[in-house]
Amino acid sequence: MRKYLVALTLLLGACAPAASSQGQGEILPDLDLSAFDRTIQQSGRPTVVNLWASWCLPCRSETPLLVEAHRIYGADIDFVGIDVQDDQVSAQAFVAEFGVLYPNYFDPAAAYRVANGGTGVPITYFFARNGTLFDTHVGVLTEQQLALALDELLAN
Amino acid sequence: MEFTLLFAALTAAAFGRLALIQVPQAARRRVSDLALGAAMSGLVVGRIGAMISDGVNPLTNLGTMAIIRAGVDTGFASLAALAFVVWSARRQLVLLDGLAPVALASLGGWHAGCLWRGTCLGTASELPWAFAQANSAVTRHPVEIYAAIGFVLAALVLAKVQFKPGVSTGVGLAAAAAIRLLTEPMRPSISGGPIGWYWAALLLAVGATLFALRR
Numbered sequence: 180m181r182k183y184l185v186a187l188t189l190l191l192g193a194c195a196p197a198a199s200s201q202g203q204g205e206i207l208p209d210l211d212l213s214a215f216d217r218t219i220q221q222s223g224r225p226t227v228v229n230l231w232a233s234w235c236l237p238c239r240s241e242t243p244l245l246v247e248a249h250r251i252y253g254a255d256i257d258f259v260g261i262d263v264q265d266d267q268v269s270a271q272a273f274v275a276e277f278g279v280l281y282p283n284y285f286d287p288a289a290a291y292r293v294a295n296g297g298t299g300v301p302i303t304y305f306f307a308r309n310g311t312l313f314d315t316h317v318g319v320l321t322e323q324q325l326a327l328a329l330d331e332l333l334a335n
Numbered sequence: 336m337e338f339t340l341l342f343a344a345l346t347a348a349a350f351g352r353l354a355l356i357q358v359p360q361a362a363r364r365r366v367s368d369l370a371l372g373a374a375m376s377g378l379v380v381g382r383i384g385a386m387i388s389d390g391v392n393p394l395t396n397l398g399t400m401a402i403i404r405a406g407v408d409t410g411f412a413s414l415a416a417l418a419f420v421v422w423s424a425r426r427q428l429v430l431l432d433g434l435a436p437v438a439l440a441s442l443g444g445w446h447a448g449c450l451w452r453g454t455c456l457g458t459a460s461e462l463p464w465a466f467a468q469a470n471s472a473v474t475r476h477p478v479e480i481y482a483a484i485g486f487v488l489a490a491l492v493l494a495k496v497q498f499k500p501g502v503s504t505g506v507g508l509a510a511a512a513a514i515r516l517l518t519e520p521m522r523p524s525i526s527g528g529p530i531g532w533y534w535a536a537l538l539l540a541v542g543a544t545l546f547a548l549r550r
Contacts, residue, residue: 236405239389248525276390313470319406326523327456327468334459334473 207262207270207285212294215259215284220310225332226257228304230292233262233269235300237319242277244322249281252329257281263289263300305332339448346444350490351437358433365430369423373416378403381412410532421504428500428547435507436493442511443486449479457521478521485514505544512536 219226229245231238249258258281262270265287274283295304297317305314305328313335314328347370355363385406386393393400424430449455456468457478465474489510493503516533 236389236391236399236402239391240385240406244525251525319404321454322525323523324454326525327454329525330459330523331468331471331473335471 205271206267207274207283210261210284210286210291212290215291219257219306222257222310223308224255224257225308225313225329226259226306227329227332228259228261228291228306230261230263230289230297230300230302230304231273232265232300233273234265238273238301239277241301241319242273242279244320244325245281246277246279248325248329252333253281256329256332259284261286261291263287263292303328307332307335339445339452342448342451343441343445346447347437347441350440350494355433355437358430362427362430362433365424365427366434369420369430369434372423373419376419377412377416378407380415381407381409384408384411410529428504432498432500432503435503436490439486439490439493439507439511443483443490446479446483446486449483455479457518457523460521476521478518481521482514482518485518486511489514499547499550501547501550502544505540505542505547507540509537509540509544512540 219228227245227248229241231242245258245260252258260274260279260281260283262273262283263286265285267285270283270285273279292298292302295312295315297304297315299317301319303316303320303325304312305316307313313332316324316328320328351366355366358366379400382400382403383393385408386396386400388408389406391399399405420434421431424434453468455477456466456475458476459465459473460476461474462476465476467474489507493507493510498506512533516530516537519528519530519533522528
């Protein structure tokens with residue numbers, strides 16, 4: 180029994196987060212709310228805006244899914260992350276840890292959430308090509324929910 | 336509150352009253368212990384699985400293990416719950432056989448819970464019963480309703496038909512895997528879905544059924 184416990188301990192120890200050794204990422208630019216809204220309105224492409232925070236455990240579950248979705252749908256749909264109620268160092272470490280390649284903005288006051296509605300994090304906003312808000316998802320997205328929302332964005 | 340899980344539990348409780356009538360009284364007393372043990376095993380193992388997947392060390396973050404909202408790996412949770420029930424009731428195949436239709440009905444209830452969450456829709460379809468979500472003109476398969484109907488039908492068949500000991504358990508697992516496998520292509524997905532898990536469960540179930548038939 181003891182050897183199994185030792186093996187389990189070593190296995191779990193190997194899974195320790197690598198975040199502390201990272202954090203060499205770029206500084207996240209501050210969010211300019213009006214400029215950001217204008218960009219979404221004028222892009223002519225569907226946009227997915229994901230609100231996250233480095234301390235938010237559900238965001239850790241969700242981010243790999245968004246990274247994968249961006250890899251597959253990135254040619255047709257814009258993905259943007261907004262880090263709220265956070266600090267720059269933790270935010271950069273989070274982006275580096277998950278290999279997030281889509282642009283991310285820094286919004287410590289959560290002004291975007293105040294302007295667009297919703298509570299807590301994560302929240303994901305889905306914008307149609309014409310810039311109108313198509314859907315808002317509060318909480319962790321499942322793969323099925325995200326796939327359906329992206330399919331709807333492309334179809335409408 | 337996860338109402339789909341609540342709905343699954345209520346369906347299991349309601350269906351269990353009917354399906355477990357065939358199970359001897361002495362064995363029936365263990366059902367609630369088994370259900371509770373399976374739920375706890377599934378939650379703990381599924382949560383640990385999700386933490387490891389997210390790069391969080393469960394040993395150094397014991398407190399966060401209780402934050403179920405942060406994610407439970409359903410694959411690990413299902414395996415743990417299944418393993419707990421099979422191991423605990425391995426000497427009472429009649430109890431496992433009695434539980435098989437209850438588990439299927441419960442899965443049916445869980446899928447039907449999509450009506451509460453508004454997550455029933457799958458890939459695009461022009462069939463007469465396909466419907467669109469709010470703000471959309473694209474009609475879609477109500478794929479979770481298909482799955483719910485499949486699970487409830489399978490549960491009813493298993494509850495009605497008498498098999499040799501152990502066969503109902505194998506057939507139940509095979510039915511669950513087959514229903515998920517058949518509906519998966521109609522489910523919107525980014526990674527393609529856990530098709531490998533369903534095939535593995537189907538093969539395991541067919542093997543278990545054949546073994547039970549030959550005993």
